[in-house]
Amino acid sequence: MSEAEAPRKPSPTPLMTAEQRRDPDYFPGFAAAIPLSIQHILAMFISNVTPAIIVAGAAGFGYGSPDISALLYMIQMSMLFAGAATLLQTIGFGPVGSQLPIVQGTSFAFLPIMIPLVAGKGVEAMAVLTTGALFGGLFHAGLSIFVKRLRFAFPPLVTGLVVAMIALSLLQVGIQYAAGGVPLIGTAEYGGWQSWLLAGTVIVATFGFKFFTRGMWSSASVLLGLLVGYALAFAMGRVNLAEVGAAGWVSVPVPFAFGFNFSIAAVVGFCLMGIISAIETVGDVSAITEGGAGREAKDEELSGATLADGLGTFGAAIFGSLPNTSFSQNVGLIAMTGIMSRHIVTLGAIFLILCGLLPKIGAFIITVPIEVLGGGVIIMFGMVASASISILSKVDWTQRNMLIFALSISLGFGLQLEPGALQHVPESIRMFLTSGLLPATFIAVVLNLCLPELEEDVA
DSSP states (O other), X not given: OOTTTSOOOXXXXXXXXXXXXXXXXXXXXXXXXXXXXXXXXXXXXXXXXXXXXXXXXXXXXXXXXXXXXXXXXXXXXXXHHHHHHHHHHHTOBTTBOOSSOOOEEEOSXXXXXXXXXXXXXXXXXXXXXXXXXXXXXXXXXXXXXXXXXXXXXXXXXXXXXXXHHHHHHHHHHHHHHHHTOGGGTTSTTTTOHHHHHHHHHHHHHHHHHXXXXXXXXXXXXXXXXXXXXXXXXXXXXXOOOHHHHHSOSOOOOOTTTTOOOOOHHHHHHHHHHHHHHHHHHHHHHHHHIIIIISSOOOHHHHHHHHHHHHHHHHHHHHTTOOOEEEOHHHHHHXXXXXXXXXXXXXXXXXXXXXXXXXXXXXXXXXXXXXXXXXXHHHHHHHHHHHHHHHHHTTXXXXXHHHHHHHHHHHHHHHHHHOGXXXXXXXXXXXXXXXXXXXXXXXXXXXXXXXXXXXXXXXX
C-alpha cells in the first residue's frame, strides 16, 4: 500500500463544536468546565479585591495599621458577593439576570466617589459609604426598566464606542500589573526585568497553548499560561505562602457590619456612578454576545443584566461590601476562548462564594504575583478592544458617523488622559467628565439623536 493510500489517523475530537461554543446553555462536562471556570476566577480575582484594599488604605485601616480585621472582612465579602451577584447573572431569577456568562465583581469605577467619603476617617466612615451604595444599587436596578425603551439610543456606533472606551481604560491597568502593580510606581522596582520576565512568560505560554495544542489544552490556554508563570515565580522566590497559614478558616457575613448612616451626598454620588456602571454593563453584554455568539444582545438580556448589576450592589452593601459591576476582563476571556457556556461561569461563582466563606482558599489565590496576572490580563483586555472593533464593523461609516465617533472618543478619552485640563471645574462635575466612559457615551448618544445625515452621505 502506497503512502498516499495509507489510512489517515483520525484527528483529535474537538472539545466542543462551533455551535456548542456559541450556546450559553451548553454544559461541556465537569472535566472541561472546572478548569475553564478557574480561568475566569483568576482573570478577575486581584481586580475584585483591590478596591477594598484601596478604600481601607484611604480610610486608614489598611495594611500596616494596628487592626486590619475590617480590611480582611471587606476582602472576604468582595469575593462572596462577587460570586452571589454572578449567580444572579448566570442562573437568572425571573427578570433578574442576563443568563449569559457575565462575571460580576467589585467595581473600580466607584473609587472616585468612595475615597473622598472615607479619606482619613477610619472604619466609622464605612457606614456612610455602604449606606450610599445600598440606595445607589436600588437606583441602578431601577435603570433596567428603561433599558429596552432606550435601546434605540444605543446602535452599534454607540455600543461599539462604549466597549472601546472600556478597553482603552483597561489597557493601562494591564501594563501596570505586568510592571509590578500600582504600589511600585515611582520606585526602582517598577518595570524591573523580573516583572516583565514573569508577564512575558505568561503571554508566550498562553499563545503557545492556544495555537499549538488542541481541545482542553487550547481552550484553557490562559489558565495554563498563568500556571506556567506561577511556577516560574515560585522558582524565583516570588511566591509567599505565609498569608495562607495566617488566614482563618471561616468568615461569616454580618448584616450592616459597618452600621447605617444616611448621607444625601453619598447617595447622589452612588446613583450617578450607577449610570456609568449600567452603561458599562450594556457594553459588556453587547461585547459577549458579539464576540461569543456572533449576534446583537437581546432586550431582555440587557435589562436583566442591569437589574442583576444593581441588586448585586444592593446586596453587597447590606453586608459591608463595595458596589458590583460586570467585569470586562472576563468579556475578553470569553472572546478569546469563544466559549459562551454560562454554566462554566456558574461554577466559578460557586468557587468565589467558597473563597468568601473560607479565607484560606482566597489567601492561596492571593499568592499569585501581580506580574503573572498582568501577563494574562494584557491579552484579555486587548480582546475587549477586538470585540469593540467587531461591533463597530457593523456601522455604516458615513461622514456623519465618523465625526460623531471622532468627537466622542477624542473628548472622552482625552479628558481621561489629561484630567488636569479641567482643574477649574467643580470637583463633583470634574469627576464625571474625566471618567472617559460617561462623557464619550453622552456625546455619542446626543449627537446620534440630533444630527441629520449629510447630503453627501445620502446622495
